[in-house]
Amino acid sequence: MSKALNRLTALEVKRISDPGMYHDGGGLYLQIGSSGSKSWILRYTQLKKTRDFGLGSMRDWTLAEARERAVKVRQMIGEGLDPIAEKQQRMAQLVAERKESERSAKTFAQCAAEYHESNKSHWKNAKHADQWINTLTTYVFPAFGSKPVSLVDREMIREALLPIWKSKAETATRVLQRIRTTINYAAARGYCEGLDSQQWSQLKISLPKNSKELEHKHHSSCPHSKVGALVKKVDEGTSSQIVKAVFSFIILTACRSGEARNAEWGDIDFDHRIWTIPKERMKASRPHSVPLSGAAWQILEALKATSGYVVKPKELIFPNAKGLPLSDMTLTQVLRRMDLDYTMHGFRSSFRTWGAEVAHYDHDMLEFALAHVVGDGTVRAYQRSDMVEKRRILMEDWASYVAVEA
Incomplete structure (x- = not known):
């Protein structure tokens, strides 16, 4: 780049304080706002339309660095690309990736609490609503509540239920149902893929039978x-x-x-x-x-x-x-x-x-x-x-x- 393009010096850039646009050449400007803030702007024309592309604040980028960034943007324009559209696309992709990362990082406990909060008003019995989340807090959260719900598998569920499957058969059966509801909810919200019916069936088969414990514990149920x-x-x-x-x-x-x-x-x-x-x-x-x-x-x-x-x-x-x-x-x-x-x-x-x-x-x-x-x-x-x-x-x-x- 010829010296004629580099109209500003590093010392001038530091000293200039009056609001306005100061041209360095090749469309690169130092922009000073009414509040005294300084930033770099590349002004260019594409398809007969003049546009300004922000290159960042002077606090973050020196004059030399701004010139380097301007060169890269001019190269994009020379290839027929719209730098503003490209930046917007990158930002949209970053936002989508961040949202996806947040979704996949949702823990089982967070999903259970979210489902409980959004549905507890629909339970006719307030005591049942409390029991719903309390049983998960007691028997499930210590096992995998802090795990991302997308990583919860049937073996984790089995390990959590085994200690109470026979000793607290009725409670364990309800806890299993509540685990399934939570995972189905998480799948519906896009937090995980969920488990299909075959995996739930295999989980039940992998657990020891507890029908006798259920009948012995609760005489209210007729065999x-x-x-x-x-x-x-x-x-x-x-x-x-x-x-x-x-x-x-x-x-x-x-x-x-x-x-x-x-x-x-x-x-x-x-x-x-x-x-x-x-x-x-x-x-x-x-x-x-x-x-x-x-x-x-x-x-x-x-x-x-x-x-x-x-x-x-x-x-x-x-x-x-x-x-x-x-x-x-x-x-x-x-x-x-x-x-x-x-x-x-x-x-x-x-x-x-x-x-x-x-x-x-x-x-x-x-x-x-x-x-x-x-x-x-x-x-x-x-x-x-x-x-x-x-x-x-x-x-x-x-x-x-x-x-x-x-």
């Missing part, structure tokens, strides 16, 4: 092999036909007691044999569809016959003598009269254990059949007509198992 005989015994007992009907219906649909006791005829799709429970009556505050097995459908048909096939949408399916919902105690008394320590809610566990250990159904399908909250994508999948039919097969298999064991 699935005894459910059929119990249904038969109730059916042959002295309870009213309505009580016998709702007792069997709850077991065959694996629903919560209150969902059946408050069921209305308007909930039933007679054309497709589906019972849709409105969100107002659901624990998770979202509607839930139950494909009805042949045995469950026969219960409804028998009740319709006793009413002369005249039913009203808002009429209860299983009313007491006064036309009001049956109380949960009515069903509990049926069990107590037989000297059994089970609860109606425990039959959901009977169904869940049978589905996993005997029928080997997919985890998500069983969870959705119980109206447990699983990933939103799974919810949508199992609400599609084809998945409804697959769940109908599940309920038919359960009904057949109960009938055979009777």
Whole structure:
């Protein structure tokens, strides 16, 4: 570069203080702002448009360094590149890389806390909301809470659960579900790839069986092999036909007691044999569809016959003598009269254990059949007509198992 281009000297650059633009040559300017700040600008023309490209503050770049930077930018312009567009592209790439780095660095504990914070208001029971995060804090965070969620694998999960899998079987089962919810949430947010259904199934297989510990610890759950005989015994007992009907219906649909006791005829799709429970009556505050097995459908048909096939949408399916919902105690008394320590809610566990250990159904399908909250994508999948039919097969298999064991 000829000397004519280097119009400024290092000493002049230090001494000049009046606001303005001072040309060094070749489009390189020293720009002094009204506040006295000094920076380097390269002014150039490209496609008949004059533009200014910032080369940085004089605090960071000397005159000699600014000239070197100006040479590189002029070379870019000579090659037909737009230095401003190139800089913006680099900045956008750096921002994207930083965001990606932040996403991949999200720890399991951060993801769990984030999910809990955004969803705790939807839990009807504040105590349950606290237990959700507290169990993870106690049993999981010490093991891999500080690990990036993208690095959490099924072996880490197994190692965390092993110490409590048998000694605290019920808690361990819930912790596993909460780990899965957290990882599904993290995958949905782009923090990790997540684990597929096969890996979750393999994890369950790798853990020792704890069904006996669950049954021993909680007498409220009837062993699935005894459910059929119990249904038969109730059916042959002295309870009213309505009580016998709702007792069997709850077991065959694996629903919560209150969902059946408050069921209305308007909930039933007679054309497709589906019972849709409105969100107002659901624990998770979202509607839930139950494909009805042949045995469950026969219960409804028998009740319709006793009413002369005249039913009203808002009429209860299983009313007491006064036309009001049956109380949960009515069903509990049926069990107590037989000297059994089970609860109606425990039959959901009977169904869940049978589905996993005997029928080997997919985890998500069983969870959705119980109206447990699983990933939103799974919810949508199992609400599609084809998945409804697959769940109908599940309920038919359960009904057949109960009938055979009777």
